[in-house]
Amino acid sequence: MDSEIIDAVTGWDSAPAGRGYGGLRSLADDGFTGAVVAGMTWGFMLNGRLLGVFDGTVADFEGESFEAHRAPDPALPLLYAMRETGGDIRAQYYTEETPLGDADGTLSAGGFTGYVELSENVLSGDYYVVYHGGKSMSAAFVGNSKRLVTGDDAFERASDEVGIYKVYDVDLDLVDIPEPESDEDEDEDEDAAGVAAAGGEADATDASGEPETPTTTDEPSTTGAADNESERAGDGDDPADGEPEPATADAPASAESPTETAADPEPSTPDDDGTETTDNPSAGSSESQSPEPAETEAAAATDRPASDESTSPMSEGPVVADAPQKNGEASSPDPLAEDGATGDDVFSAEAQWRNARSIPSLDPRDAKDEAVDDHPGTPRSRRGNTTQATHHRPSRSGTGGEARPSPKDQSNQQQSQPTEQTPDEPAVDPGEAESLKERVEALASERDRLESERNALREERDEHRSRAEELEERVAELESEVERLRDRLDEAGVRSTDRSMSADEALRGTNLFVRYAQKGQATLEKAHDGQASREEVIENLRLEHHTTFDTEGLGIDGQPYEEFLRGTPEYGFAKWVVTDLLYEIGETGNRSSLAGVFDSIPKADRIELYGSVSVPIGDGETESRQFDVIVRDQMGEPLFVANLNDSRDPATQPMVTQLIKDSKAIADAKETLGSAFVVTRSFFEPEALEAATAETGGGLLSRSKRKSFVKLSRKQGYHLCLVEARGGEFHLNVPDL
Structure with a gap:
């Protein structure tokens, strides 16, 4: 059984269950819809019918106590039974070319039995439409929490999505429940x-x-x-x-x-x-x-x-x-x-x-x-x-x-029986006999016509079979050629991909997590306290990624997804913050002057790419502020926000001014914000540097002990940092360490 299905089913409401075949028959008589489990053996029921038994046989229920879970919607046991049974992919469509509604009409009219899965290249969730004899039911699992949506609402949500959906043809064999001894x-x-x-x-x-x-x-x-x-x-x-x-x-x-x-x-x-x-x-x-x-x-x-x-x-x-x-x-x-x-x-x-x-x-x-x-x-x-x-x-x-x-x-x-009739007595007059003869001749003619039609169909069938065999041989040849070319690509160090996605879409669905091989070894907390070296932290730290889409065979700009991700400036900046910046601040003696940055780095837990932070604007309403990188703590509160200039042109004053405006709104609502970064792959225009200096009150006459500090109140504020990234390395330009 698929672990996701097990987790979903065990979350359903429990239903009274008996024992052995008698208990199964009692559920069947009650029209039960849901799942039954005896040990490691699972079964799904719909309206009292046992759709299938998995990881075992129905004999595993004999004389055994079992659990019953009532499904929140009848589409789920039918869907899970089909997914566990397995089926053939009959078709695959892109919603922009073949809308889901068009395919639904065709499948329903054709009495289709199987299901449609819309999950590929879809960020909002997984959508399913399950069919049995042409009748359909819909279910959707929305968001990271996999919130269940069913019925017309699920189908309408699926129809509005853009992505690739597959049509699975599944044959279900109903399982007979044996009679109890x-x-x-x-x-x-x-x-x-x-x-x-x-x-x-x-x-x-x-x-x-x-x-x-x-x-x-x-x-x-x-x-x-x-x-x-x-x-x-x-x-x-x-x-x-x-x-x-x-x-x-x-x-x-x-x-x-x-x-x-x-x-x-x-x-x-x-x-x-x-x-x-x-x-x-x-x-x-x-x-x-x-x-x-x-x-x-x-x-x-x-x-x-x-x-x-x-x-x-x-x-x-x-x-x-x-x-x-x-x-x-x-x-x-x-x-x-x-x-x-x-x-x-x-x-x-x-x-x-x-x-x-x-x-x-x-x-x-x-x-x-x-x-x-x-x-x-x-x-x-x-x-x-x-x-x-x-x-x-x-x-x-x-x-x-x-x-x-x-x-x-x-x-x-x-x-003495005068009414008895011998077999030799005629019972049909000549006219009726003639009519019967004509009927037989008509039937014989119809038979000959059908035989001729049957022979023609057999010949056509044989032709199609021959054509199918030729096509199968051609497919085998093409598959062999594809494998040969893939081997050549592997030898050349080039990895092939099956699907593609835009860079923005890929980064928008990616989150990075700061994790350790062993929590008892070198961590950022210990490095903050001077108890771990940079090499020890880098060896123990893991910057793992999680996506809202399947990355197997996915290509971004001609590169496999993981290779693409590690080459982006967003990933490089996030890695620099959690592995190098802490030591640069400490080794240059700026722990106090950049305390907002230095003390926040060990709290980093998740790094969101192309995300947003909501801020209140009054009357209970909120407004979202967009950033290229957001470093959050375990509670999801923002620690750092950053915007990146990936162009070869220098960073301009409007770029810096916009970041200051958005970060101020965040700092006013979130006291956890320690710093805001502007990162450029080239350099900063003088006007951009002047805008940063004017906002932080820097200069020769500044008396503040905190460098490049945007002061919001007597005790509240955050650091404004300008970073240059060249050749894969990041350097803190403002403040000057």
């Missing part, structure tokens, strides 16, 4: 209890000899189920053992009809005429009645998918779906739903039904069979004998005492 045990116990309860109900039915009368429409109201219960009781089957009834429960169970038994391996289904195929002892009839033709057509039209009951222990016996109820009652619901069968059985039946559908045959003799018999739950192998099985189903001796029909009676009964 305790929940699985409870499910198994509930399943076992449900099977035992079903067995208990079956035993109660067997003991009474008669099924209970249904009280609600959610229960099957036909008497076929009771008939089957009686059959199982008579055969000695125990429904509580969870075994399904044999698939041939609707066919004769004796050896007299082995052919019929083998031909009907499927569980009981509704007949093509829509009637329920079961013997009903309470009906007092020894054989099934033939349905009317109208009823046959209605039943066929309303037939629906039936699940494979032979594979489900929750359905026993020949249960018929959508069978009409006695006394005009509504048809029974899906038996799997009533008996508590699992959803997998339902989906399995749905898949079987879809696989059974086919294009109607062009043969008029087959069209009717396919139009009527192609119903879910009726396999093709049974279409020819569905009617025969319907009317030849005998009752078992243990259920109602009816005699089993002989084969001769069965044959007579089959011949």
